[in-house]
Amino acid sequence: EQQVQQSPASLVLQEGENAELQCSFSIFTNQVQWFYQRPGGRLVSLLYNPSGTKQSGRLTSTTVIKERRSSLHISSSQITDSGTYLCAMSRNNNNAPRFGAGTKLTVKP
Amino acid sequence: EAAVTQSPRSKVAVTGGKVTLSCHQTNNHDYMYWYRQDTGHGLRLIHYSYVADSTEKGDIPDGYKASRPSQENFSLILELASLSQTAVYFCASSPGRVEQYFGPGTRLTVL
Numbered sequence: 029e030q031q032v033q034q035s036p037a038s039l040v041l042q043e044g045e046n047a048e049l050q051c052s053f054s055i056f057t058n059q060v061q062w063f064y065q066r067p068g069g070r071l072v073s074l075l076y077n078p079s080g081t082k083q084s085g086r087l088t089s090t091t092v093i094k095e096r097r098s099s100l101h102i103s104s105s106q107i108t109d110s111g112t113y114l115c116a117m118s119r120n121n122n123n124a125p126r127f128g129a130g131t132k133l134t135v136k137p
Numbered sequence: 138e139a140a141v142t143q144s145p146r147s148k149v150a151v152t153g154g155k156v157t158l159s160c161h162q163t164n165n166h167d168y169m170y171w172y173r174q175d176t177g178h179g180l181r182l183i184h185y186s187y188v189a190d191s192t193e194k195g196d197i198p199d200g201y202k203a204s205r206p207s208q209e210n211f212s213l214i215l216e217l218a219s220l221s222q223t224a225v226y227f228c229a230s231s232p233g234r235v236e237q238y239f240g241p242g243t244r245l246t247v248l
């Protein structure tokens with residue numbers, strides 16, 4: 029069973045538009061993290077958000093535990109935001125994290 | 138200086154051959170993980186470890202073995218490499234929870 033579902037699978041935006049990425053889970057979790065990956069590159073942590081709303085620069089994540097979902101909002105997208113965004117969750121502190129398939133974001137000039 | 142390193146960065150192996158991928162971390166983390174990434178599948182967990190000299194199976198362990206001889210080192214071993222194991226392999230360390238720090242990845246091609 030795929031424990032983490034991400035949508036959309038791909039997204040194309042014009043520079044300056046906002047992006048909304050979604051992640052849903054098959055189980056309840058309070059361990060959610062968003063990652064960014066350039067093609068063929070290392071994964072970089074963006075935001076750890078176990079619940080509620082967390083912001084970092086142009087990134088805002090909202091996690092609603094009882095609805096088993098988390099979202100990542102990217103405001104005023106830039107060409108350099110292009111890449112793949114993955115969310116990960118774990119059941120508890122000692123459980124190995126599982127990842128979604130990712131959302132591939134392309135920002136065009 | 139990168140806290141999680143992987144070697145080799147890329148490798149071409151022959152079907153049926155043995156392949157060892159190595160991971161080294163200087164984060165002083167107890168948890169280490171091996172994932173593989175294929176197009177459309179995100180990252181899938183192969184093996185992980187909570188402590189030296191102990192490993193656990195992940196979601197897709199078949200065809201892979203793991204070894205954790207020390208807190209800093211975690212290896213992934215393919216005893217008989219197959220075409221289906223062509224992928225990019227990522228190692229990560231973690232202090233616990235979902236927080237993870239990744240290595241640069243190893244691109245493995247099995248011919």
